[in-house]
Amino acid sequence: MTRRLRVASWNIRKAFGLDWRRDPARVLRVLELVGPDVALLQEADKRLPPRPPALPPAMMRAAGWDWVDADPDTPSIGHHGNAVLMRQGIAAFEVIALDLPGLEPRGAALVRLEGGLVVGALHLGLRRIDRLRQLRRVVGTVRRMGGPVLLGGDLNEWGRLPLPRGWQEVAPGPSFHAQRPTLRLDRFLAGPGVGVSGSGVLARSHALRASDHLPIWVDLEL
Template sequence: MTMPDYTIKVASYNIHKAIGADKRRDPERILSVLDEIDADCVVLQEADHRLGKRRAILPFDALAAHGYSYVPLSLRSCSLGWHGNALLLRDFASCVAYERVRLPRLEPRGAIICDIKIRGRVWRLIGSHLDLSGLFRRRQVAFIVDRLRNLQRDLPTVIMGDFNQWRRRDGCLRLLPDDFSVLPTGASFPAQHPLVGLDRIIIAPQIRYLECGVHNTPLARQASDHLPVWAKLALSPDF
């Protein structure tokens, strides 16, 4: 079934540097999970090695072979993302603007803000991997919200990532604007026996969700310690 021009499918996936339940690093397994999800846009966390030159976990040529391009967020040619946050796009989507954001942190953390044109519409996608500390998570969400308020162009906005926040309506999520919605995607961690929804998709009021969920397949349960979350989103054609 072909989706209308104002509908997209997005996903968020903490790939855990491609280290799976068997303790092996297997980038091709992650790419196969992305094939299963078949999203238009995917925000990744832990997409680069943490030490050394911080090389990309997923080989660039393999991404292309699986039908994805990436937004050039890294300051290093060998890396995929910014503080491990990366954005993958299908070939019918393009990035018209992006911004790297340094977040208040106990340890180095960042967020990405990308304006994406897809099927004739421009959407704003934000990806991040928030702190383990509740105090710093709250500071980080407040910082992202403040940055959004200061952006000149008002766009339908989707915030995705690993929020490290257990409850959907608690903690740092309470600092989101009142008219933003945290989608009921479900429990995504730990992957083999998911109990809590650390991974989130949040939408602005111009957007409604058609479907959302956790991508829980045998392959996904093996590929990372997190399961991906996804949503099909619709935008009013009048917006």
């Protein structure tokens, strides 16, 4: 039996919108419009230690979300701001909080979901030399994990990133800056055997000025 899974990716800018109001409830309303089963978020925690979450846990639970505790020693919901949210009822069986090389602190949160799909939230660096090293680290790690893979995040890349044979890049459309989207900084990277049946960017008029990025989504056939 074929099952559809919708995965979203979104840099929520610590829940600060274009009006510079921090409004986590607005972020959750926008996610509801996208309708994902899994959400890969960037900048989901405040930057300074102890890195409290930008989305209050009680508010996420009330909205129907669970999340992966990638850094259990902190109140964070992610790792270096990268968080994986799942609709309640979707289970996670393996979690890797991955530190990435580069000039500035970066990381990725990798999670194996029920059924074997590995998803990863990542936010690559501002320098291309760092992005290439970071991507190699992430791809090497998910290959060792095994199974089908979908990575998503703010890749900070204007051009194309080199991918291993059999991988595909899914760039649904311009998502930055949310005020006037022109750059495809937010993308998905799908490993071999992952069937993509559709993708898109939430329209600016629906994004409620909730972040400087627009959320993107992809539909998978599993």
